[in-house]
Amino acid sequence: MNKIIKSILKRSFGLLALVESVFDKQFLVADVPMSTIVSHQKWEKYLYDIGNKDGLRILEIGSREVTGKSIARKNFSNATYIGFDLYPGNNVDVVGDAHKLSSYFACEEKFDIIYSSSCFEHFAMPWIVATEISKLLKVGGIVFVETHFSFASHERPWHFFQFSDMALRVLFSNVLGFECIEAGMSNPLVGRFSSLADKYLKNKPVVGLYCHTEYLGKKIRDVDDFDWKTVDLFDIVGETKYPEPLK
Template sequence: MDQEADAGGGLVDYRGYLDRFSILNRVVVFEGWANEADIEIYYDDTRLNVSLTSVKRPDLVPLFGNHAEDWGFAACATLPTSVIDRTKFKLRLNQGIPSVNNEIFSAASDKLFTQLVDTFRAAVALKPEPSLLEIGSRARSGNMYRAWFPEKLDYVGMDVHAGPNVDVVGDAHHLSRCVDRTFDFMFSISTFEHLLMPWKVALEMNKTLNDGGQALIISHPSWPLHDEPWDFFRFSKESWHGIFNVHTGFRVVDAQYQYPANIVPVYSNAPHFEGMSIEGTYLLSGCIVEKTGPPQVAWEAEASAIYNLNYSHA
């Protein structure tokens, strides 16, 4: 953030950068640097009370000189609500006007993830008379993604339980038993973490995708345990290559993260917890995969013989 402001009749070059911006419950934490620091933060046009600490920044010295070592800051403020809309934040690092560019409160990864989803949606829209199977389609909380895709879509929703937005009831581990046709596209969101053997599901997807067909899979690299005892996995964006590869008959077209986050231990009395809360993670991981041919492996295990998969959460 570079700003120029009139100071005593002349232009002064104000510089600053926001390195970190995160929220824990009702507390917003932000760190960065600014010359002539005069920090203010607003939420929904209300100025927040800021607790500010100076931080040494020797990394700035080679760029701006020895005086820049004192430009660093760490600050926090209490928010008026626990339901946060990041577009309502404004930040001022110095004597310039408050920034209304909400991009500073988001991450580049969010843009790349949005591009990933948009790319898949565009591919579906461009296909004449496309067909799509959604794995885990039940609208448990009223969430349905059918509207992401064109009305002309031949859509089939599949879930382990009957319910809203479910056309086929069945276990994705044995997908080819549940549907007697193939599809141009597949889609799944927040379901793969609940699959006991996601690699077997990949093999089943291969059986029911047309050659060259694509799938958009979205799950979590980090997320609180939920819907136990049927919460099995977390996925980094690199992990998709272990599931969708030449052995299962796929290639990963692209993989991205969304929603940067931090893991904060309830207590940190062990050395290896030190600094954990400032290390980054993400809440969503997604990939587009494409069927390249038949799989080179088989996995014939009966999922229900290994673990009770009578998923019972409403």
């Protein structure tokens, strides 16, 4: 019986999705930028193209093979690729805590590219990880982070955060020595509140949902003895302003 019910539900959802796809664009939000340079399907090739060169040093944070086989080492074969992860496993060269990233490398062991995919949501203190990345990245080096803005709860209990494009801009802002090349989102989602939600929310549509968030930045200067406690709010949010209340 369960197989029959699952089959019926699968077909029903498929038909519903086909009908509703006509209205998908209405769930987008105009002020949310879509990634173009390093969208979900493009970022790997972008990094391989700029990083697979003799003499460059590449660090991947969260390199362990969890959901599939990694092709990073092969595609960075001309460079020096190092995989870093909290746990040992396939494609891991250095085991350690990303919150103490710089302590695992000597002062002269800096990197040209540091990147991470689907990991920042699992860091308990991502602002600390951003600081550690800054310490290890060369001036002129590239940082890339892809994480989630809207996604299913996963790998609990270590699923701590969801990130907007602005969140990643704040983590890797100018005060930490970074210049943003691109920050945006990929893979829009169509959502609604379920029948189990509070009465006033039941079945209401939810717009502005996107699965992936990407940040591509360049380190433009060293910042010595950085301390988040001394940062001024408006130095990291820039010229943006909190929206006026609805009238």
